[in-house]
Amino acid sequence: MTTNPWSHFIRHYLEMVAAMVAGMAVLWGIGAGISAIAGLEYSLPPELAALKMAFDMSAGMAAWMRYRGHGWSGIGEMVAAMFAPAIVLVPLSWLSVISAEAVMLATHVLMLPLMLVVMLRRRGEYA
Numbered sequence: 001m002t003t004n005p006w007s008h009f010i011r012h013y014l015e016m017v018a019a020m021v022a023g024m025a026v027l028w029g030i031g032a033g034i035s036a037i038a039g040l041e042y043s044l045p046p047e048l049a050a051l052k053m054a055f056d057m058s059a060g061m062a063a064w065m066r067y068r069g070h071g072w073s074g075i076g077e078m079v080a081a082m083f084a085p086a087i088v089l090v091p092l093s094w095l096s097v098i099s100a101e102a103v104m105l106a107t108h109v110l111m112l113p114l115m116l117v118v119m120l121r122r123r124g125e126y127a
Contacts, residue, residue, distance in 0.1 A: 005127035012068075012126050013119060016061050016078075017112070023060015024053060046100030047090045050107045051083075057111070058082040074122055081114035 031052075035042035044052060058079045065075045085107040093103045119126045 009119065009123070009127040013116065015068075016064060016115065019060045019064035020057035020082075020111075021060070023058070023063070024056040027056035027059060046104050047086075047093050050086045050090060050104045053104070054083045054086045054107065054111075070125065074118075074125060077118050077122075078115060081118045082111050084114060085110035 032042040061082065062075050062079055065078065086103070089098065089103045089106055092098050093100045098106075
């Protein structure tokens with residue numbers, strides 16, 4: 001039985017999304033737990049929350065990609081795709097072009113197609 005390369009590609013994409021969610025949940029939980037132990041409120045301004053979310057999701061995804069045997073350059077490209085929306089949108093929020101809440105929403109939404117672009121660019125690695 002021959003495996004369709006596109007089914008492998010789609011499965012890999014979904015695995016990376018799951019790893020992103022896991023990374024975000026685990027690292028958020030650690031931060032919230034440390035804050036609770038210290039008696040602090042775990043809250044960040046929306047712009048910083050968008051950057052932290054990009055970090056948390058990237059960490060989970062990068063760990064999964066490394067586990068799956070991807071090289072550092074491919075991982076770096078994917079991490080860049082994860083941070084790109086926040087890096088572009090946070091300054092726009094500071095300039096009052098868009099709201100801070102819109103930064104968080106747009107960052108979440110834009111990460112997914114940017115990941116897909118990186119994967120399509122390296123189709124042979126993912127399919």
